[in-house]
Amino acid sequence: MNTSEVLTDAFGRIHEAVHDAVDGLTPDGLHDRLDPGANSIAWLVWHLGRIQDDHVADAAGREQVWLADGWSERFGLPFDTNETGYGQTSSQVAQVRVGSAEMLLGYFDAVHTRTLEYVGGLNGPALNRVVDESWAPPVTLGVRLVSVIADSLQHAGQAAFIRGALVRR
Secondary structure, three states: OOOOHHHHHHHHHHHHHHHHHHHHHHHHHHOOOOOOOOHHHHHHHHHHHHHHHHHHHHHOOOOOOOHOOOOHHHHHOOOOOOOOOOOOHHHHOOOOOOHHHHHHHHHHHHHHHHHHHEEEEEEHHHHHOEEEOOOOOOEEEEEEEEEEEEEEHHHHHHHHHHHHHHHHH
């Protein structure tokens, strides 16, 4: 496997996990929380999509799907349009409400498609490019993409856990 194939496979696994966690859920199921301080499936998937969108768009030097394709308006969340969910409070988590699983997956799938377009053209040396100098050491594209993959898989797994817990209730 080459670099782009490995990255495509990794992002494909996130896609599968997200769909497994979300497909067929009602809005109530998407927004249900295991306790008042817990994240909902809707928030987890929105957040992982926003982080992937933000980080990959920045690395690729293009506008985020959230803004370019009008998803911010469609979701109508009460946050700044650049909000990704990082560090949000429990009350902010509760404000992430979507009308349907299809809407949530529509945004995620649009981000996924754009991500695959980008990583499909990468080679090994491209991963050494510094994309964020605000950290010590500076963050390379490879480190940034691995971070996005790890974070996304963790949140997709959390969403799957919540779905399983809710089904057993």
